[in-house]
Amino acid sequence: MYEQALQAVFILILFTAVTPAIGFIARKARVERIVGIFAFIGFLAAFLYFYQALRGSSGSFLYAMGPLTSFTSYFEFSHLSLYFAAIFTGISAVVALYSLEYMKHDTGQTTYYTLLLGMITGMVCLVLSADLFTFFVYWEIMCITSYCLVGFRKKFWEPVEAGFKYLIMSTVGSILFLYAFALIYGSTGTLNIHALSSHPAAFAVPLVLAPIALVIAGFGVKASMAPFHTWLPDAHPAAPSSISALLSGIVVVTGIYGIMRLLLTIFHPFHQYWGVVLMVFAIATMFVGNLTALMQDDIKRLLAYSTIAHMGYILYGVSLGTLQGATASLLHILNHAIAKALLFLFAGILIHHLGTRSLEELTGAARGKPFLAVPLFIGALSLAGVPPLNGFWSELLLVLSGFNAAGTMGIAAPLGAVLLLINVAIAFAYYLRLLLILVFREGERTLEKPSRLLVLCTWILAAMCVVIGLYPWSFIQAAEIAGKALLITAP
DSSP states (O other), rough: OHHHHHHHHHHHHHHHHHHHHHEEEEEEEETTTHHHHHHHHHHHHHHHHHHHHHHTOOOOEEEEEESSSOOOOEEEEEEHHHHHHHHHHHHHHHHHHHHHHHTSSSSOOOHHHHHHHHHHHHHHHHHBBBHHHHHHHHHHHHHHHHHHHHTOOOSSSHHHHHHHHHHHHHHHHHHHHHHHHHHHHHHHHBBHHHHHHOOOOSOHHEEEEEEHHHHHHHHHHHHTTTOOOOOOOHHHSSSHHHHHHIIIIHHHHHHHHHIIIIIISSSSGHHHHHHHHHHHHHOOOHHHHHHHHTOOOBHHHHHHHHHHHHHHHHHHHHTOHHHHHHHHHHHHHHHHHHHHHHHHHHHHHHHHOOOOOOOTTTTTTTTTOHHHHHHHHHHHHHTTTTSSSSSHHHHHHHHHHHHHHHHHHHHHHHHHHHHHHHHHHHEEEEEEEHHIIIIIOOOOOOOSSHHHHHHHHHHHHHHHHHHHHHHHHHHHHHEEEEHHHHOOOOO
């Protein structure tokens, strides 16, 4: 199992390192498309290796990076880390394919694909990290590359401003959880995650509250948790739509992963101190995201605020501290990544061909065009929780896990489930509005001949929404096994 995963990591590192040389050759040959194809092959190969490793996963394996000393860094190949790695590389492969057409008129394509490969490599190595120091190193690699990708179209002021805001807020978040890591090391003398989870008694109860608070706030910035979410509605519209799909689908998930990994693995014995607090943040995040999305005319800002709401759904499942809650959150991470990437890629088609993000100006853009309307319907209704699409199952599991957690959290858990249901209804309202504007109303601007490659990428993701929705059990099982890896106390 771990040999295949190691090969996938090696492929990502190699392709990241070699892409500048491939780009140089492509420029000399005046066929710059080659560098995009090269990146797509790298992501696809890594995904296939991670998928095979995930299917054959049985337990966890620690891989030492360097000589065996007290400061050795480790990779952990477990069902949890492979689950995230497969999601990251799978979505990235579709985005790289989409970028072949979407980014072909932009200058600096070699830089774009190098940064894209570097960001995903950092994210994959981040979830594989078995100690907090290694985790932080790859976190910074991911952050630096993502800042550059948000501001990639630097000749315009909006991407530069959004990238700078993202840089400042994300840096503050990194400082907060780095301070939490320092407190953890000062209390225990180790940064190894399994060693920390095996000795919860090393933390004194009054002192443990500080690192828990710093973890929630620090990772909450990247997870766009209210009130730390303000960077996201600016970054998503400003970035190229291909990058918006990754930011919204998987990059924000790294913040969720950090919260999950530390609270459910290391600080799970102290759930009574952080469970309700995290739930309050989760519910606030849902309402902020959904209510603000109702008022948006910019299609990408609407989708960005929808992402904030869905991060609230996921955080709610984490706050329950149960296996069922963790399973529901992990399943929703997968479902949201696919459906939200689909909608951002769809928005990119409209922007690419019609040159506007305004819903008023995009009225009727997909009217009478089933090849455009069908993926839009599937993505929107999936995130709205309409059966039998994939989003329905994870949102249903989140609600059920809330009611089932009443025994451990009292009235707070079922109350949160009711509020989540209210938010699902609010989300349905603005997704219905989106469909009405783009598909059912007549407008002056229509999309005549969109790129077949761009449309194909939306259909690939739409097919995944339908497949998971119709055959959810194997995906639920995979999420449950990953959840067990989160809640385990020893390797």
